[in-house]
Amino acid sequence: MEFSLIIKKINNTLSEKEALEFDLWYSESEKHRTYFEKVKNNKDSEEYIFNKEKNWSSIEDKIKTTKKTNWKYYAASIALLFSISYFYNPIDKIEKTSEVIVNPVDSNKAILTLSDGKEVILSKEDTVENLIFKREGKNIAYKSSTKSEKPNLGQKVKEIEYNILTTNTGGEFSLTLEDGTKIWLNSESKLKYPVSFTKGTTREVELIYGEAYFEVSSSRNNSGDGFRVLNSLQNVSVLGTYFNIKAYPEDNEIITTLIEGKVFVENKIGEKVYLKPNGQTILNMSTLKIQQKEVEAKEEISWVRGYFNFKNLQLTEITKVLSRWYDVDISIQNKEIENLRFNGVLNKKQDIEFVLEAITNTSNITYEIKDKNIKLRK
Structure with a gap:
């Protein structure tokens, strides 16, 4: 399911077909329901739940006026907007396991x-x-x-x-x-x-x-x-x-x-x-x-401004970017999920578990963290 449906649900703009898709996703697991309520009730939700086209236009305007913009402040106001394209049939998820949480990196070394x-x-x-x-x-x-x-x-x-x-x-x-x-x-x-x-x-x-x-x-x-x-x-x-x-x-x-x-x-x-x-x-x-x-x-050049821009990017390419930034080793355990494509704007200051949660809550992917090794699987 695309993340945009969550946004539409919150804004009461779902079509009849989209409502059926959302209801199916929402009823699949308690994890989905918890995630939806977390997004809905987040006190800063207005900062990261927004119309995609409007936001891209805003980002474009900001980039055009780079020299006059405080990019650190602007990038910090962006959390994450994610959508996903499927190349396989949805299946039931298994719960993630996490022994060690990877903390945000020291970005100035x-x-x-x-x-x-x-x-x-x-x-x-x-x-x-x-x-x-x-x-x-x-x-x-x-x-x-x-x-x-x-x-x-x-x-x-x-x-x-x-x-x-x-x-x-x-x-x-x-x-x-x-x-x-x-x-x-x-x-x-x-x-x-x-x-x-x-x-x-x-x-x-x-x-x-x-x-x-x-x-x-x-x-x-x-x-x-x-x-x-x-x-x-x-x-x-x-x-x-x-x-x-x-x-x-x-x-x-x-x-x-x-x-x-x-x-x-x-x-x-x-x-x-x-x-x-x-x-x-x-x-x-x-x-x-x-x-x-x-x-x-x-x-x-979005990376210069403090965020990553994933536009129709394969999961394999996203893992390269995240590995370089968070100093972790990410492996994909199932070939059928390598071709998943994502669209999203990601604040580089977010910790990696925030990113992984966004991916797993909008797809049939789970993750496991052990030390600095992360495994992604369906």
């Missing part, structure tokens, strides 16, 4: 490896002194005064110093480069970047693996110098724009999505694809072939 090999552990409580950057919360900001000038002819070129920022499972961090470019690094990601750029050369960083969202400082503000994101299998070149790159090795693909501006993606065999806003390329890591399609780009 990262490791900064300096050019001299020194490692700095970054978290909310840490302070970093005597370094060339300013650290505030989960953001690193480099001083523009460190920018290198273009060397004169005959002058010995100073070797470029690189730092590496690595986020662990369940961690994320943001970085402001000395040219003003802003980068958000998702969990399980690694970014290599120079301490300072040299005038007259292309500004380059390397997304070694993982996912990152870039707001690139315009070339007009940087002596006309372009900006390039390197990867072992592809390069993305820009002048000044907003885009997202997702390159987890286990996915066997690199997804590049353009939000604003213009970029071109080039694979390692020289094939180039130009992207316009809402354009996306998918590079197959095995064949290096590039596919291109149109998407709702703003939905691809």
